[in-house]
Amino acid sequence: MKQAQLRAQVLRRPLSVFAFGLLVLAPCALDAQTAAPAAPAAAPPASTAPAQKDAATAMPSFEVVSIKPNKSGSMMMRIMFTPDGISASGIPAHMLLREAFNISDNQLIGEPGWMNSDRFDIEAKVAAEDVAKLKDLKPNERWAMLLPVFEDRFALKYHHETKDLTQYVLVIAKGGLKMKEAAAGDTYANGLKGPGGGAGGAGMMRVDPGELIGQAVPVSNLVRFLSFQFHSPVVDKTGLAGKYDINLKWAPDEVDGSMMRAPGSAPPETANAAPPPAAGPSIFTALEEQLGLKLEAHKEPGDAIVIDHIEQPSPN
Numbered sequence: 001m002k003q004a005q006l007r008a009q010v011l012r013r014p015l016s017v018f019a020f021g022l023l024v025l026a027p028c029a030l031d032a033q034t035a036a037p038a039a040p041a042a043a044p045p046a047s048t049a050p051a052q053k054d055a056a057t058a059m060p061s062f063e064v065v066s067i068k069p070n071k072s073g074s075m076m077m078r079i080m081f082t083p084d085g086i087s088a089s090g091i092p093a094h095m096l097l098r099e100a101f102n103i104s105d106n107q108l109i110g111e112p113g114w115m116n117s118d119r120f121d122i123e124a125k126v127a128a129e130d131v132a133k134l135k136d137l138k139p140n141e142r143w144a145m146l147l148p149v150f151e152d153r154f155a156l157k158y159h160h161e162t163k164d165l166t167q168y169v170l171v172i173a174k175g176g177l178k179m180k181e182a183a184a185g186d187t188y189a190n191g192l193k194g195p196g197g198g199a200g201g202a203g204m205m206r207v208d209p210g211e212l213i214g215q216a217v218p219v220s221n222l223v224r225f226l227s228f229q230f231h232s233p234v235v236d237k238t239g240l241a242g243k244y245d246i247n248l249k250w251a252p253d254e255v256d257g258s259m260m261r262a263p264g265s266a267p268p269e270t271a272n273a274a275p276p277p278a279a280g281p282s283i284f285t286a287l288e289e290q291l292g293l294k295l296e297a298h299k300e301p302g303d304a305i306v307i308d309h310i311e312q313p314s315p316n
Contacts, residue, residue: 059141060130065149067313070119077119081142084134085125092116093154093313100146101305105231106165110307120313124149150310157309165302168234168295170223178292179244182216191215202243210280214246222246226295229283233302238293248290251280 062085070090078089088096094115098108124146126134134142150156182202192200192215202216207225214221219240227234280286287293 059137060126060133060145061148062124062145063127063130064123064125065153066121066123066316067149067153068121068316070121081139082125084128084131086122086142086146087124088120088122090119091122092119093150093310096120096122096146097150097156099143100150102140102143103303103305104227104233107163107233107302107304108307109161109163109304112310114312115310118312153313155309155311155314156307158305158307161304161306162301163304164299165304166230166232166297166299167302168226168230168232168297169237170219170226170234171237171294171296172239173288173292173294175288176292177238177240178290179246182243182245186216188215205246210250210252212246212248214244216243217246218243222293234295246291248283248286249280250283250286 072090074090076089077091077095078087079091080087092115094108094111097115098105101108147156186202188201188204192204192206192213200215205212205214205217205221205225207213212222212225219236219238223234223236281289284295287295
């Protein structure tokens with residue numbers, strides 16, 4: 001089974017540099033993988049309607065959106081949550097739409113090729129009176145604000161289907177947890193660096209080929225990273241609610257350092273001679289030996305988003 005290209009996400013305000021030139025800046029920890037948005041529920045009883053109305057009005061929309069093709073030829077990608085919206089540079093539409101739906105790669109079906117090959121620069125801002133509302137939103141709610149942008153500017157039309165999906169469950173291994181819980185108040189003076197070379201502090205995570213370092217990050221961030229790696233949803237069943245210092249090292253795929261395969265899957269065919277053995281454990285072994293965590297794979301029906309129609313974005 002061919003696995004996802006290495007991607008990663010920064011997990012709080014500090015800036016982090018990722019493998020393959022991906023920069024992401026987010027205001028708080030990303031949530032664990034969840035299903036795509038469900039259909040609207042029936043009308044609530046009169047007693048609960050005011051509270052739900054307040055929740056609905058708390059979700060702002062983007063007032064100004066600029067979308068331009070990125071023709072720089074650079075492989076650098078950057079995403080930032082800003083105080084009044086989102087700023088992205090060199091990002092494929094696939095990545096943004098996947099985040100807008102809060103799904104994994106294998107839950108998005110029917111994309112045209114340009115959604116992965118073409119890159120865009122996007123600047124989206126809310127009205128001044130909505131900036132305070134934006135501050136209180138969770139990251140997945142901020143991402144969801146891009147869905148109307150796709151419907152308006154990319155003419156997106158889609159529907160839900162139930163498909164058999166490979167999914168992973170993350171549990172504590174039999175040998176027990178080996179991750180170190182973060183010390184309260186740790187400033188990580190000798191840890192990851194933020195903008196300008198200063199200490200990155202708590203909540204920062206960096207991913208390079210074969211290595212993941214996290215400083216006081218929740219398990220949900222590790223879960224999200226793993227879901228990107230395997231094109232598949234990863235469900236957290238560890239029961240861990242704290243924040244942890246993570247140092248995970250594994251051998252990138254011996255055929256292609258940016259790809260990984262599940263245990264027992266065949267490598268891609270190649271005319272070249274067999275590569276030398278990988279210098280290090282698989283990510284499955286590394287998770288168990290270094291963090292005390294285990295991934296269990298299985299297939300079960302899950303929600304998928306099927307794209308019926310999408311176009312290159314309309315001009316500004």
